[in-house]
Amino acid sequence: MRSKLFSLASLATVTLAAMAGSAHAASYAIDPAHTYVTFEIGHFGTSTNRGRFDKKEGSVVFDREGKTGKVNITVDTASVNTGFAAFNKHLQSADLFNVEKFPSMTFAADQFSFTGDKVTEVSGQLTLLGQTHPLTLKATNFNCYNSPMLKREVCGGDFEATLDRTAYGMNYGIDWGFPKNVRLVVQVEAVKQ
Template sequence: MRKTIITAFLTVASFVGTAHADTATYNIDPTHTYVTFEVTHFGTSTNRGRFDKKEGTVVLDMAAQSGKVDLAIDTRSINTGHAAFDQHLQTTDFFDSVKYPAARFTADKISFRGEKISEVKGELTLLGKTRPVLLKATNFNCYMNPIIKHEVCGGDFETTIQRTQWGMNWGLDYGVPDTVKLVIQVEAVKQ
């Protein structure tokens, strides 16, 4: 009986060890990760901008098809290619970057289609408010990077949000749209 209990314990311990062996942490590569936004300009053209400073981690268990994301975005690093516009976006009219220097996206619900991530359900914290956001994957892949000799996983993700959900109301009465498209290109290096 004692031998059976020990064998059962070792079998369970072995299974638990194997289950955790598929979980890997990936550090977001800031040189291959871009967080951009698009907003129409009075129905005529599209204004675009990006955040140049971001950091975070992705934890993936490909076998269990699960994972987590934690992405921090420095709102002071906004870059539209136009300094005056960048400064305005950092004011209390929009990102209030002095009071809220960081936005954060966290997620613990990653869905797969086959071996590819199809969507990431999480929460975006902006201007001190946290709201649910669903990112749809338009591309996903993992590969062995021949230069750094580490596995890299990443893809392109997008969603559309209503900025007023976070209290960003400036310009609505002038015709500045509430709808903002977010496009996130991310690559992360396995640790």
């Protein structure tokens, strides 16, 4: 009987500790005016093709004290923008992002790594072209501040990762020597709700 009581007390303590830790979690909404998802890929070993996605939305739950969080970002793949209409159209085609069949890509993460109170990595799953694989975004910059304009806390930073596009079935140009690795750069700011 004593061991059962001890087990119940231990379970209650762990549950209360978890609840106390989550009491510091706050919800944030992605600020589309300060959030950009861009990509870079080599072009025949000569230059670098770059593009961005103009439409994105998402949310963050962040607990700085508990060093935990969750991120959900959805990117409208049809909003790809390279500054050149013909290139945009090709990127939207079935050769690459296939926006008619796959109108969005998503990043869902629930593993945050910290150094002190700064986020250093966010790990989760990227879904692109109907394929889902692990992706870790490494922070090159991270900060939270009180916005004088919004009168709210804003947290965010610059993150980057390199992904193998062929893992998602994006094989266009591989036979011609286009690289399979794509550099993904994410600038994100989220406003506390």
